[in-house]
Amino acid sequence: MKVLIVEDDQFHATYLHEALAEALPEVTEIFHVADGAAGEQEARQGEIEAIVMDLQMEHRNGIEAARTIWAERPQSRILFWSNYADDAYLRGIAQVVPEESAYGYVLKTASRDRLKLALRAVLVEAQIIVDREIHRLQKRGTAPRSRLDDSEFDVLIDLALGLQDKSIAERRGMSLRTVQNRLLSLYDKLGVSSDLDEHLTLNKRVRALNRALATRTINIETLEAAQRDLKTWLARRR
Amino acid sequence: MKVLIVEDDQFHATYLHEALAEALPEVTEIFHVADGAAGEQEARQGEIEAIVMDLQMEHRNGIEAARTIWAERPQSRILFWSNYADDAYLRGIAQVVPEESAYGYVLKTASRDRLKLALRAVLVEAQIIVDREIHRLQKRGTAPRSRLDDSEFDVLIDLALGLQDKSIAERRGMSLRTVQNRLLSLYDKLGVSSDLDEHLTLNKRVRALNRALATRTINIETLEAAQRDLKTWLARRR
DNA sequence: AAAGCTTTTGCGGGTTCCCGCAAATATTTT
DNA sequence: AAAATATTTGCGGGAACCCGCAAAAGCTTT
The missing domain is CATH 1.10.10 (Arc Repressor Mutant, subunit A)
Incomplete structure (x- = not known):
């Protein structure tokens, strides 16, 4: 099984690499690129359907990359791994994810175990999994009184x-x-x-x-x- | 010599920790906190005057923390270590730095050697050092045609x-x-x-x-x- | 199909904004 | 000190914005 890591922070990429090796022994090859455009390229070339991707990257962000990747290969499984629980990202993902695709959204602050669980759930089992934290979306006082439609x-x-x-x-x-x-x-x-x-x-x-x-x-x-x-x-x- | 690290990303803090130990053998104690308010607290309590600090943190960011730290102990030496070369940060620092204080600004993308150099220059030698990258001020086309006064x-x-x-x-x-x-x-x-x-x-x-x-x-x-x-x-x- | 509720749309008017023009001030140069 | 240049300020008008009011158009519910 081949996995692609799209992540522009070197430390985080290394950490992901390790977690991936620990959590999924069935992984045979791990590729790594540092921005969205390269990610699309690599996924296409290598016919990779299991991807872990950062959301915020220069030039072409994770959501845009996901859009073209899913457009070409809707069965791709993508785990988004992000610093922030911004509602903006959730909406963006909801807009580009095809009906039957598997994806996940984990925060970088999540524990290693949580990350490993999500890796297995999304990349191997093709489940959909979204970090609890992200739905919380409510730092009292700052959040909108009710969600925008x-x-x-x-x-x-x-x-x-x-x-x-x-x-x-x-x-x-x-x-x-x-x-x-x-x-x-x-x-x-x-x-x-x-x-x-x-x-x-x-x-x-x-x-x-x-x-x-x-x-x-x-x-x-x-x-x-x-x-x-x-x-x-x-x-x-x- | 005591050094305080103020950094909310665990990986980056660890990396800093290592670089610090390598670059400055004279360092005897390294403290670590994860946000600006705690940083102020710790600097005050421990009477620490050599600080490495991330700029973007929740609640109280690096510049605000620096303001109160410098207000209390203007001879403190602070190295800012940030992901971004935003002009906004430069202006913010310029506004709070006392006349004779030593500080530095290094990007997280800088090489380990560059970081180590900056650590020594600022924390030990009390120099002022700003990463070249930061003055470059953004990629053509997006940057303002001329700087705002x-x-x-x-x-x-x-x-x-x-x-x-x-x-x-x-x-x-x-x-x-x-x-x-x-x-x-x-x-x-x-x-x-x-x-x-x-x-x-x-x-x-x-x-x-x-x-x-x-x-x-x-x-x-x-x-x-x-x-x-x-x-x-x-x-x-x- | 009628009644009741929600959303959309047009109208109108009070504000704020954008900005040309020219006089008043301030700053720099000669 | 006078002249030249730059900045600040007031005036005024057209455009955009905010928003109350009520009619029109879409919906649900009986």
């Missing part, structure tokens, strides 16, 4: 890219006013005006982005990825 | 927190129109409108924040720290 999330992304209401409406196929309604509920759920001083009125748009980042609803990688998506949409539109 | 940076912070022009003017002691002039040059330097499609007009405020994050001019930790500052300012104001 998909449509709100889309609008949030566009807002964060700097689009104005009209463009969002066009891109998402809603009326202007509906976009604004989404914004209202975003402002509410993100706690845009509850925060800070009572008598201080804020710029809601910027504050919404600020809060979305602070609550880990989106992060910089997802923004960068979203901008790439926007660019292809713009190109296609003409 | 301090006044622009202040306004950027306030904008990023969601303050509106009037509040920024009040906080920074400028007239409304001057704030707006700062914003104009921010928009220019951050490349707010040059980017993306020609015919797409953007919300400049949000886009400015987006670009500032993308270019690593500010990052989420600095935003969180800035918000704490804002809160104390708000409290003092009444």
Whole structure:
């Protein structure tokens, strides 16, 4: 059995390597690359279907790499191994994972045993396993009062890219006013005006982005990825 | 000689530990804590004046910890050891470092020899040493066309927190129109409108924040720290 | 099919924002 | 000190934003 490690931190890669050898004796070959693009390449070339991948990497992050890998070989099993429990990553994964694919999500802070369990569950048994920690998603006070639905999330992304209401409406196929309604509920759920001083009125748009980042609803990688998506949409539109 | 390591990643802490033992035989004791607040505590208690510290940590980041440590013992020597070359960190350090203190800034991607050199230079020789990589300041195209001056940076912070022009003017002691002039040059330097499609007009405020994050001019930790500052300012104001 | 609830949409107006223009100040150069 | 240059400030207007209100369009539930 061949396994591919996609991880740009040398120490973490080494640790993974060891854990992998301990947990899965059936592994015969371990490949290692340090970024998403190389990961796609290697998976394609080596026909590797068991992958352990970091999420945050330069240029092409783990989710984008997973998208193309799954597009080419949907039966690939991917264990994401990340520093952060950002909701943004969960949503990103949910969007690209094919119906019947196996995947997992473990935090780097998890114990070695937990990691080894996840390695076996995902790479060998093709199960789906998500670290408890990640669903917790609720550092009191900072988290949004209630989860954003998909449509709100889309609008949030566009807002964060700097689009104005009209463009969002066009891109998402809603009326202007509906976009604004989404914004209202975003402002509410993100706690845009509850925060800070009572008598201080804020710029809601910027504050919404600020809060979305602070609550880990989106992060910089997802923004960068979203901008790439926007660019292809713009190109296609003409 | 006693050294304190403030680092929340277990692997990195271990690595540091080893490098420290190799590079500085004169070190007799190595303490280790995992976050900024504990770091302040430990430095105070143990009267430690040689510190190696990660920058990004939960709750209280490296710069904030450094501020209080230096406030109490300005002769402390601190080597910052970080994953990122964000301009935001450099500015933050520049703001809190006392006139005659020794400090250093090394990237985690630096070679072991480079790290060891920096350890000796800062902790023993009390020199100032900043990794070359950090001054390089980002890859072409994403970086701001020219560096922001301090006044622009202040306004950027306030904008990023969601303050509106009037509040920024009040906080920074400028007239409304001057704030707006700062914003104009921010928009220019951050490349707010040059980017993306020609015919797409953007919300400049949000886009400015987006670009500032993308270019690593500010990052989420600095935003969180800035918000704490804002809160104390708000409290003092009444 | 009618009644009841939710979501979408348009309208309108009060704010804030963006920014050109020109006068007032401040800073630098001669 | 005068002249030249740069920065700050006020004014004003068009555009975008925020959001209440009520009609229209989609849904569930009886």
